[in-house]
Amino acid sequence: xNIMEIIVGYxxxxxxxxxxxxxxxxxxxxxxxCKKGCxxxxxxxxxxxxxxxxxxxxxxxxxxxxxxENTQGSCALLKEKSCSFYSNRPLICRTHGLPLxxxxxxxxxxxxxxxxxxxxxxxxxxxLNFTSVTDETMxxxxxxxxxxxxxxxNTHLKQLNQEFLKTEEGAPFRGKERISIQDLFTKTxx
Ligand code: SF4
Numbered sequence: 001x002n003i004m005e006i007i008v009g010y011x012x013x014x015x016x017x018x019x020x021x022x023x024x025x026x027x028x029x030x031x032x033x034c035k036k037g038c039x040x041x042x043x044x045x046x047x048x049x050x051x052x053x054x055x056x057x058x059x060x061x062x063x064x065x066x067x068x069e070n071t072q073g074s075c076a077l078l079k080e081k082s083c084s085f086y087s088n089r090p091l092i093c094r095t096h097g098l099p100l101x102x103x104x105x106x107x108x109x110x111x112x113x114x115x116x117x118x119x120x121x122x123x124x125x126x127x128l129n130f131t132s133v134t135d136e137t138m139x140x141x142x143x144x145x146x147x148x149x150x151x152x153x154n155t156h157l158k159q160l161n162q163e164f165l166k167t168e169e170g171a172p173f174r175g176k177e178r179i180s181i182q183d184l185f186t187k188t189x190x
Contacts, residue, residue: 001163003170010050013156017094020148024098027146032129034097036082040128041096042075046180048157049173050164051090056184058088068185076182091157099125099138099147123147 001009025032047055059066066084068076077084083093104122106114123138133141164170173179 001167003164003167006050006160006164006167007054009160010054010157013153013160014091014094017091017148017153021094021098024146024148028098028129032097034126034129038128039074039078039081041093041126042078042083044073044075044180044182045090045092046178047090048161048178049170049176050161051157052179052181052184053164053169053173055085055088055090055181059085059184068182076185091153095148095150097126097129099123099130099142101144101147101149101151103151 025034062085064084066077069079071078075083077089083089100123102122102124104120105116106120108114123142125133125138125142130141165174
C-alpha cells in the first residue's frame with residue numbers, strides 16, 4: 001500500500017467509527033451528558049504513528065495558527081475546554097463517553113499470554129454519563145450490539161499502522177509504539 005491508500009483507509013475507519021458512535025449517541029441520548037465544554041476525556045493521550053503523522057499533517061496544513069495552552073495532564077489540542085481540531089480528532093476521541101468493549105489480555109511473569117483460548121471481554125463506560133451502571137448491572141444495561149467493539153477498530157488501525165511503517169513517510173517512526181499528542185508541539189521530528 002502506498003501512503004495515499006493508507007491515509008484513505010485510515011479516514012474510512014474514522015468515518016465508520018463516527019457513524020457507529022452517532023448511532024449509539026442517538027440510542028443512549030438521555031443518558032449522555034457529553035457536550036461542548038466537557039473535556040473529562042481529553043487527557044494527554046498517545047497515538048499510533050499513523051494517527052500522529054496524519055494529525056500533524058492536518059495541523060500543519062491548517063490555515064489557523066495554533067498555540068497550545070499549557071495545561072498539565074490535558075490534551076494539547078484542548079482550548080477553552082473544546083477540541084481545536086475536532087473534525088480531525090483521532091479514533092479514540094470519537095468514542096468518548098460511550099460504552100466500549102475491550103478484550104483484556106492477561107500475561108504471566110514471563111510475558112506469556114494466560115489462557116488465550118478463553119477471551120475475557122470487558123466493557124468500560126463513562127461514569128458521568130451512565131451514573132447508575134455498576135460492574136454487576138453492566139451486562140443487563142449494555143446489549144453487546146450496542147457497545148463499540150474497540151478490538152475490531154483497533155485491529156484495523158494496527159494493520160494500517162503496520163503498512164504505514166513500511167513507507168518512506170513512516171520510516172522515522174519505526175521502533176516507536178505510541179507518541180503523545182503533546183509531542184506535536186515539542187518535537188519537530190518524528
Ligand atoms: S484530540 Fe481533541 S477530542 Fe481528542 S483528546 Fe485532544 S482535545 Fe480531546
